[in-house]
Each structure stands twice: as C-alpha cells, then as structure tokens.
Amino acid sequence: MPKTEKQTLLSPELLARLERLELVSRKIFRGRMKGERRSKRKGQSVEFADFRNYVAGDDLRLIDWNLYARLDQLFLKLFLEEEDLHFFALIDASESMNFGDPTKLLVAKQLAAALGYIGMCRADRVSVTALGPHGRRAPVLRGRSSLWKMLDYLDSVTPGDDSNNVSLHDGVKDFSLRTAGTGVAVLISDLMDKSGYESALRMLIGRRMDVFVMHVLSPEEIDPPLRGDRKLIDIEDGDEAEITINAFVLEKYRDTVRQFIGTAKQFCSRRSIVYIPVRTDTPVETIVTKYLRERGVVR
Template sequence: MSERIFNEDFFKKLNKINMHINFKLSSGTQGGRKSKAKGVSVEFSDYREYAPGDDFRRIDWNAYGRFDKFFVKVFMEEREGVFNFFVDKSKSMDYGNENKKDTALKVVAALSYIVLNNLDRVNINTMDSGDIQSIKSAAGNKAFQRILRELENIEFDGKTDLTSSIKKRPLTPRGVSIVVSDFLNNEGLKDLEDALKYLAFKKQDIILVQILSNEEINPEFNNEITFIDSETSENVKMSLTPSLIKEYKSTLKAYKKSIEDITKKYGGKFISVNSSMEIEDIILGEFNKKRVLY
C-alpha cells in the first residue's frame, strides 16, 4: 500500500507539517505536545519558590543572589497527543470508479503518518452495524508500516450505524477524534449530533471527513436508472432529468451544510472531499484550508 500511495516527495511534504491541536495535554505518556503538567523537559516555563523535596539542581542561583531566596526553574513537560480514527467500513464506502474506501484508507494512512512522525499516538477503530473494533493503537515512527498492513485488511462490507459505534468506544479525555465516512445513512442528523455530543463530552477535538465519489457528487444524465442500496439491497427506479439532477445537487449541498453546522456547534471541523482527488491535494489542500494542518 505504501508504494502505491506514497512517494518520496510526498513523505518529504508530510515531514514539514503537523496536526493542529487546540489544548494543552494534562495526561498521557511523554511525547511532543505541550502539557499543563510541569516537568523537566528542555523548554523553560516559569520560576517558583523552593519547597522542601525539590531537586537542588533546579535552583536558580542568579535569582538567589538577587532576592536572597531559593527559586527553582519550572519546565514545560511534553505529553503525547492521542488521535482516535473512526473508519466507516459499511458497504456504501465501497463505491465509485475512484473508490471511496481507497481514498478513506489513504486519508487515514497519511494522517497517521503525520501523527506518528510528531511523537503522538494513533488509535484506529472500524465501525460496522453499531459495533466497533479497535484494530491498532500505536506510537513511534516504526509503527507506520504495521498500521498500513492493518488498513489493507479492512473489508468494507458492513452496515452504517455510526452513532452506536462511536458511543461504544471508551475515550481518554483530551484527544482528537477523526471520523471518516460518506455520512450517507438513514440515521439522520439527530443521531449524528448524539455522537458529536458524546465526543464533546469526552473533550475531543472533532474532525469529520466526508468521502464522496464523483458519481455521487456529479451524477450523469442517463434517463431511466435503478438505484440500489448497497447495504439493504432495496432499489428504486427513477427517470433522471436535468431538473431532478439539479434538485439532487441542491439537496446534497444543503445536507453537507447541515453536517458542517452541527459539527461547528460542538467545536469541530467538517471536511468533504471527492474520492477522485489526489491524496496530496486532500491532505495538503483541503485539510490545510480548514486549519487542521500547519
């Protein structure tokens, strides 16, 4: 997968960017993020008056000479960020000439690389029929190849119930949750909002990534056509007309706007991409526009 999707030039670009994170971490193991906890990293934070039990080596003797009191240097401790990926593995994701599932896996792989490269932790979860499966929790640069192998083994043959799936995932407070799906389901916006409420309650930075195929975004005019629900096998026959396609595009636009509004309500970000886009354009373009990367 790595040879087909990523080239040396793209890896060089990934090495120069990082994930935005909107808080200072107060828990977790040592990593590359600034924490509220005070520790002994190389970055100076503040002074405080010496207390019994403090390390004498941290006494600032210049401050003692000025104030005739012992002061110790306090440094900003670094913690790892935790990035939780939720991948929709429903059958509807396995669609399109430029397949949605392939683009979804590329997005997760690229973001995982960025996360690991910046000493943060990746948790990858797949969602199917209201259940959730954690397929990988990893940290460190060497973990990337293992994540790629796990992603390659995902089969997109389930049904959609994102809300129930997400609620079944215990989350450590203070993290980033990235949901990758087409969000084309029968749950409705109310159920999606319940999932966002849960993530917000768990103090997650929320990012929703919608993957749509070009056929879904720009349907062609083909007169009589039968639509088949890939998850339920239900079918509907319709006569496509220019006016009907126009109405469809308007409805899709309004639906995407509704998802974006709900996501913003809980402090999150919504990104919708076409599966025919190059992965570089998605990561370095669309994600950068939303200030998810810097």
C-alpha cells in the same frame, strides 16, 4: 509483482513531507508517556517557559541561583513539558464508502494512514479503527517503525462485510465502550446513514474528544452524470426506486446535496467540531499539506 493497495496508500514522496508535520490538538490532554510535542502545561524539558516562587519541597536542582544572587529570593525555573497525544482515526467502512473512482474508502484509508504516520513520527499514540463490532480495531501504534503494522491493518479493511455492516451510531458506541482515555478523534465518513450521524458525533463530544469530521464525497455524488430512466438501488439495504432523471430532477438533487453538506457543516460548527469537506478527486497530498493545515488539523 503487482502493486498492492498497501504499497500505494502513501508514496515515498508524501511520507517525506508528512515527517515534517505535526498533529494539532485544541485541548490539553495528559499523555501517558513523554512525547515530542510541546504542551501548554509546565513541566521539565529543555525549553524554558517561566519562573515561579520556590515552595518547600520543590526540586532544588530547578532553583535559579543567578536570580537568587541578584534578588536574594528563591525562584524555580519552569519549562515547557513534552507530552504524547492519543490520535484516533475512525474510518467508516460501510458499503456506501465503496463508491467512486478512487473509492471513498480508499481515500479514507489514505487520509487515516497519512495522519497516523504524522502522529507516529512525533511519538504520539495512534489508533486506526474501522467502525464495526469487536475485532476490527488495530493495536495502539507508536514510532515510525509501526507504519507497516498500520498499513497491514488498513489493507485488511474491506467495505460492507458483516463486520462493518453497522450504523455510525453503533460503530462509535462500540469504539467508545472498548477505548479508554481521550485525545484527538478524526471521523472519516460520507455521513450517509439512514439513522443519522448526529448521535455518533454527540458520543465523541461526550467523551471530551477533540473532534474533527472529514466528510468524504465523490464528484459523481455531488453532480451525477446521469440521464433518462433509471432504477436506483440502495447499496446498503437494497431499497429500490425507479425515476426519470432530467434537468429538473438533477437540480433538485443538487439542492438536496448542498443542503445535506450545509446541515452537516452547521451541526459541527455549533458543537466546536472542525468540519472538513473532502472530494475524492483531490490528491491526498493536497488535502493533508494544504487543507488540513488551513483548518488547524496539522501544522
């Protein structure tokens, strides 16, 4: 039986490493259920955090009677509260993502699966969504046992079909209209959209999400191995252009790519969005366990 994409998204060795990681949020969100992460809010759990003065009506079981015996004052023990986090992985499944070897979409699926599994191992709520109109959203997942549901969903995502033939703006708008609450949102995209990516990111910020952008590009896009007379066809809308590719044209192209990347990075930086460049020739394990750790996405 040949290996399916679902079976190869995450290797057993990578799964074992992911179980030791944790998703990080730069903001405090009030979870719906108890999770396995430590909150900056004070509540009740097993780890002591601080004291505060007793107020009538407080739970008497939390009074520190040893401290009362020494100081003749009532103090309540406070503990770090454990809470769950809602993690959203938003995958750009437009036709432009179906490029490279491996394709950008495959790498996006691997990254979404890896981050989703980290969240599920910590009892966080995980939503993995291919940006598109109704019907493309996977159910909210929690717990290690949900891994195969997530992989089944990712296996069903294909590039450029009618359900994914939408702009980033429309895809994020649809996600926002159908999704309640807030949390950590990771947009995994090549950001190649003729209508722009800026309005989509502004919508996520407007939702008070903790936003991360994983900008996925293939080596062939950064430095194309092309020469001579070529007809270029836009993979998404069919626009054509005939050009002669020489050293001068290639250098102008490289400058344009560098400017595109720099502008996206600057746009994100000004809005407190964590920008993470991703090359498809970099192993996913390296991206998750090294680059994402360095940029504070996981720990």
